[in-house]
Amino acid sequence: MNINPNQTKIKSPYKPGTATKPLIIIRGYRQPVNRKAIQEYLESFGGLDQIIFHNSHITIQFATDNFHETFRKNKLRFENKSLSIKIIKPNNQKKAKRIKVLKNKNVKLKDTNFKPKDKNIQPKNKNENTPAKNLERSMNIINPLQLINEITKLRTADEQLMHLMKEIQLPYQEVETNHLSLCQYLESALSNYVFVTRGCRAMPFGSTITGLAFKWAELDVFIQNINIPDNATNDSGTIAQYITQSKIALQRTGSLYSIQEKQSKYLNTQYIRCTHESTKIICNIYFKNALGVCNSNLVYFLLNSDVRLRPMMMVIKYWAKINDIAGPKKISNYALVMLLIFYLQQNPKPILPNISMLQDPFFEKIINGWNAGYNNKFNFQTLNDYSIPYLLHGFFEFYSTYDFLTQVLSPFTGTSISKTMFHNANELDNILWLYKKNFLSNHCTKLEVDYLMCIQDPFEHNHNLTKPVNLTTIKVFQQCCTSAALICRKAIDSQSIISLLPQLLKVTNCKYEITILPTSSLNQNIDLMDIAERNNWYGRVNEILLIILKKVMKFDIRLAKHDQTTDIHDNIVESFNISCIGYFEIHHNRSKVSKKIGTSVGLKHEIAISDYIVENFNKSRLLNKKPILEMDILFIACRNPTRIVLELRNRQDELKNCFSIYEHYLQKWLPIWIDKYLQEKAEDILAASTSSRCK
Structure with a gap:
């Protein structure tokens, strides 16, 4: 049997006219998929001749000629998702392949006259963007156990950390070559068709900008109309109009597919989700998130202020990912970053300043009533010279016992504030004067402190970053923190720092x-x-x-x-x-x-x-x-x-x-x-x- 789970060919290996067994196309599984697990699941129905993993589907052939009919009668479910199958007989495989190509290129909507302004949007090295390279962005490629084994073989803790960063972090060269170039491409396309008068700016935000992106990360982009001031906010009607026009414009380019309109519950706005054909980058396009761009720039500034912080944050992000702490309806990656920033603001030896210090005296950029400005030349002098293992231990120990149910974490003030204080805005300290002013003048609603966990946004002070987090997630987070703190403490006490990462990156059995x-x-x-x-x-x-x-x-x-x-x-x-x-x-x-x-x-x-x-x-x-x-x-x-x-x-x-x-x-x-x-x-x-x- 010729089965290679690492094969990533997009073109069908079956030559039309010569195949003797039906080709079965399988879709509907959760992305990214565990290849080994789904291969074993499919083999449970019968022996396979071949299995090939594509970007959006899997193709298989059974060893037995007529077994596909038996296979079709089963109701297939994998990881609680219903699978759909399509059986293509040998004489129809050429036709099916042609249909797939036409579908992916959106031929009906393609405008052959459209040419982006920027001629250098394509990567210089085409070999870097083969389907196999693009597929490596999926976390499915990174086997946690294999990664631990590789790290264990290295001689020093520094080598281990460098290897971890190399395996999970999106390289800056790829961000510059692919992601930022894609932003230029979107800017050109939308300026020509939607924002015709003066054009637009495509501003990336999120982990791509902060330098905390995993290899499988998606690209978030905010589209700013140049015709309106930076501090203006689009209303829902304008956003709906932009989305309708932008979908048509993006379909005409022929370089984007799977263009869909989505609703973000977290940001409370509509957006466009699509995939870039040559790089396979998944892109989320927003027309209402100027504060998100400012937040990303702030995080980038803070993490660049100390060489220890970005590697430390990548370790925490990956640790949270493998322990199922971060993700939808759990702690967002941005909230995790705020947890680290808040911890580093604590006494007795803070490494980062509170955000209010960065806005003093008059660094102001008002967006929707909130000050998103800060002094990006601020030089905070710290006396803290602890190594990354000591800082990790402090982070995990701090949050293992933190009282999330009664306290608000405020990176803006750098302090914990009792949730009861926000029930009467007049009782709050004057450092939150802008929140008090906006709330008392009915410009904003109250900070949502009635949720189990509350992290105050550093700019938009009435925004709780952790509304979806439930009690189970908090308990698991604190259990994992307790276990991680113990691992760090043992490694430090035994002066065996080299054992820290291999132990820390194992899944905690909560x-x-x-x-x-x-x-x-x-x-x-x-x-x-x-x-x-x-x-x-x-x-x-x-x-x-x-x-x-x-x-x-x-x-x-x-x-x-x-x-x-x-x-x-x-x-x-x-x-x-x-x-x-x-x-x-x-x-x-x-x-x-x-x-x-x-x-x-x-x-x-x-x-x-x-x-x-x-x-x-x-x-x-x-x-x-x-x-x-x-x-x-x-x-x-x-x-x-x-x-x-x-x-x-x-x-x-x-x-x-x-x-x-x-x-x-x-x-x-x-x-x-x-x-x-x-x-x-x-x-x-x-x-x-x-x-x-x-x-």
Whole structure:
């Protein structure tokens, strides 16, 4: 079998007219995809002759001639995403290939007369932009375990850090050659078709400008109309008009494809998302984010003030990425940067000034009512000469115990501010005079301090950078910080700095807690009951929990004793471990199936839903029982107060995406199910589920 997971040819290897087996095109998987995992998943259906990974799809051929018909009948799901397949017979492969080329070039909308003003937008070295080189931007190419092995072989900590930066950081030469040239190209295209009178400026922002971009990073660009002042802000109507006109202009260029209109919840605005054909750079084009450009320039200035800061931030970004702390609905990369800046502003030996110092006395650039100006010649003298390992230890230790629930992190003031202070603006210190002025004059809304985590934007003082962050993310972040601080401390104390990065860049096996309380399921206060009655509640929860895991979630479970070495061991009444292996995705379409099946009630109904999903949507997994989830649940019955704590831990690093989905699902539904069905008899539930299966 000739299978090469690293092959990245875009052109089909099958010669039209000579292929004897159907070509299968697979789409719909999550990008970037784990190549080894999806290859093993596809091989589970039958032997493969070839598998080739393209930018947006995969092509395969089975070794058996007619196996594609059997393959088509399966409902394919990989990493909780439905896969779509298209089977092209040998005599149609030439036609299909031609259709693909036409589709990618947007031929119908191509204007052959369009020529960008800048003739040097293409990279000087064409070999640097082959599909194989462009595909390396995907994090899928960087294998964390392989990277750790490579780093471990190096002789010094400096060599390790340099190797890490080389492997994950987008080189400045590529930014200059490709990303900035693409901005010139966009500027030329939109000036000719949309902003005809005086033109526009395409201003990149985000990690590309700050020097913190990963190799797989996207390019964010703000389009500024030269006809309006820098401090003006486009309204939603104007933005919608720009987007409509710009989509047409970009389609006419013929050099951009997958041009789509999107909505950013984080920035509360529409934008255009597209891909540049020759470099394969994904580009997000905004018409409302002048403050984002200013923020990026500020970060660039601060990180350039000390040679230790950029490598340190890259380590933190990568550490957060592999531990699933950063990302959508979690801590954004910009918020991570603000966490580092805030830590470096702290006494006794601050490395960075607070932002208010940079705006003193009169460095002003007002955008939408906020001062985004600063003194970029400011020279802050620090007495802090700690090495990067010491600073990393300080960062992790600082945030491992930080009280995010009650405090606001303000890089502008360089201090923590109680959330309650923002409920009455008059109580705030005068250093926040601009916020007080804008809020009291109804120019802005209040800083959103009611969210669990609040980092104040350094310029737009009523903007909370961490609104989407939930309690689970905060707990995981602080657990990972505790573990990382311990790793740093051990390396420093043992004078073995060379062991720091290999240990730090391993995925932290965090625990996720689900707490079951008795108050809503009982009519009396259980803490006033005797020991026998309390133990009866523990036993009933245990009984229902095992039924849910085995019959509803369809886990294979195994029970084992536990040694009671936990943070709450003084209050433990009983503890044991539940080892779970999952094979089926039973959390999809439950509400639809619930309406479709019979009129059973209670936990019996939930079991019936799961049975239906397994039998109708997971037939391939019934034949080939390959685990999609392996985790441990530590059951801890506690007193003072009476409660049951479930600690969830992932056992297989390669299945962490699926674990994250199930952890969120169980966080939501386990307490509800246990509270709702606690009074049902286990014998009745099991008897009913057995009888329904027999029918």
